[in-house]
Amino acid sequence: MKTNKVNERIFLSSPHMSDEGYEMEYVKEAFDTNWIAPLGANVDGFERELAEKVGSNSAAALTSGTAAIHLALKAAGVGSGDIVFCQSLTFSATANPIIYQNAIPVFIDSNYETWNMCPKALEKAFKKYPEVKAVIVVHLYGLSADMDKIVELCKKHNVVLIEDAAESLGTYYKGKHTGTFGDYGIFSFNGNKIITTSGGGMLVSDNEERIAKARFWATQSRDQAKHYQHSELGFNYRMSNVVAGIGRGQLKVLDQRVAKKNYILEFYKRELGGLEGLEFMPSNEWDEPNYWLSSITLTGKVRPIDVFNALETENIESRPVWKPMHLQPFFEKYDFVGEGISEKLFENGVCLPSDTKMTDEDLGRVVETIKGLWI
Structure with a gap:
């Protein structure tokens, strides 16, 4: 489904007031x-x-x-x-x-x-x-x-x-x-x-x-x-x-929002799972996440910048994973303990649109745009 810039913008995560008021x-x-x-x-x-x-x-x-x-x-x-x-x-x-x-x-x-x-x-x-x-x-x-x-x-x-x-x-x-x-x-x-x-x-x-x-x-x-x-x-x-x-x-609607965030991640997993070099945020048996932002890492030919650019062309917001604090100009003078895993997650990470007002049609726009990068 080819889209263009006239489509309504899909946000990363915007305010969502309750339908009940x-x-x-x-x-x-x-x-x-x-x-x-x-x-x-x-x-x-x-x-x-x-x-x-x-x-x-x-x-x-x-x-x-x-x-x-x-x-x-x-x-x-x-x-x-x-x-x-x-x-x-x-x-x-x-x-x-x-x-x-x-x-x-x-x-x-x-x-x-x-x-x-x-x-x-x-x-x-x-x-x-x-x-x-x-x-x-x-x-x-x-x-x-x-x-x-x-x-x-x-x-x-x-x-x-x-x-x-x-x-x-x-x-x-x-x-x-x-x-x-x-x-x-x-x-x-x-x-x-x-x-x-x-x-x-x-x-x-x-x-x-x-x-x-x-x-x-x-x-x-x-x-x-x-x-x-x-x-x-x-x-x-x-x-x-x-x-x-x-x-x-x-x-009062927190549980509804968590359920929708989980639905969004499962939609992405179903549609994007299996793409070469694409992996989803981790899952652990002891963790029941709210999946605030559905996030992926890319380690193959398709790079995060490719996803950012493709989605923005279709008027869809996305975001890099947080840049680690020890790499920030203000904080780089302070000590860091580790092996640079946070840096790798930043270099390879993409936060996908996770707005709880998204419809299946909106989600379809996102996944079709991303899939197109593997063609």
């Missing part, structure tokens, strides 16, 4: 009660409902996933000169808060089995930097990391574990939600995530005292006093009541 019910309530400013029933409700959904004791609704990582590091006691191990294959938002705290990132390689932090590389890093203060692991594209081994290493070395689950809300590792294995977990509700609040994030933890402290910091660290008094550095990180209302509505 759940979001508008909560937003309308915020308007009707004039709780437009930060805090309110929707903020409280979203924190409670998200925590219940993933099985965590407490949650703090914030302006972004980046803010959540920042406050997790602060809650972990990370400060100037402290070393933090961070997965290299990720978006920069995972690593930036380390610098906010004037700490020192050491980047850890991935493995082919999970595309996430390699436990063997992490073990080597512990031997090289026994004084490390925290570890940030990522569940890339909705694939869970090998959490048993990573949790074991962190406990062995008495190090705080932070899970960047920005891309993995709805993913299970051995029957338990990602984001709930470490001391702190973070989620993102950016516009391209599996559910969205337009922009926002959530910090979760079983340590209710630390979450309460994070809420305090996120509200400009305003002390209990009639006048404005601040004994600690604060941040303007609290989610608004309107945005939280969108999140409450979106949370």
